[in-house]
Amino acid sequence: MPELPEVETVVRLIRPSLEGRKVTSSRVDWDRTLGGVSRREFQRRLKGSRIDRIWRRAKFIVFDLSRDGRAAGGLVGHLRMTGRMHVEPKGTRPSPYCRVRLDLDDGQVFHFVDVRKFGRLVFHAEPDVLLEGLGPEPLEEEFTAEWLLAGLRSRKRMLKPLLLDQNFVAGLGNIYVDECLHSARLHPLRRSDTVTPAAARRLWAAIRETLQEAIEREGSSFDTFYRTPEGQPGAYQHQFRVYGRTGKPCYDCGAAIARIVVAQRGTHLCRKCQRAPRIRA
DNA sequence: AGCTACTCCTGGTAGC
């Protein structure tokens, strides 16, 4: 699923085609994509708006809008499972799964495509409101090993659900959490307040390095749905150490990669490298 | 506080 590196890749690719453009009209084919905003309201707000800036926060993609030089709210997009965003020349036949289209003043068309319809493209007068409460960006300076250690120790949660919690750290999803925990040799069920300073530092480094490398490789194409906005598969999936490798040998020790379910999520790990926590009665 | 379960969705796939 698109996680921080995939979303960052999308932002970098669509940004040059969209910043500075005006929306001349729009088309909505699936109302729920608008996240509760009515089709009429969405179209009224978008028509004539200029896209000033496109940026990412966690896995959200934000379009800052203006009218007549004054801020005029924004669009907050989320790709969820299968969402894609790309800009096409006028007349390009849209995918049958295209849910929203924005016609631009240079003749190009922005497409929001989403097979499973979980994705969102929400207009909000104050987009920041929708981003309140998110945890730190893991690649920014605010995310330090010391902060992570303190954050882990101040909670008593299993590592896997905690790292998936966007209000703890922003941008990690199921795939990269599994990768990072394996890299740090930490079990997904390990309670956060039992993590040693050394292990917290390993986890911190794993998160930074994994995400950074994935961005450099333009994300991963874990299934037939996700492609980079250019239609190319990303390259990072070839780097997966545990995700989707159930039964295959761990690259570090050779033991078979196991799959368990944690917090309703498929979870991949090496039982030998990632020691199970003590179970207390 | 932190867990599980449920919801939204549909293409892909396993099993017969």
Added chain:
DNA sequence: TGCTACCAGGAGTAGC
């Protein structure tokens, strides 16, 4: 071949 049943899961929410 063609059918059914189940799987994948990000995030929000309800309930315990």
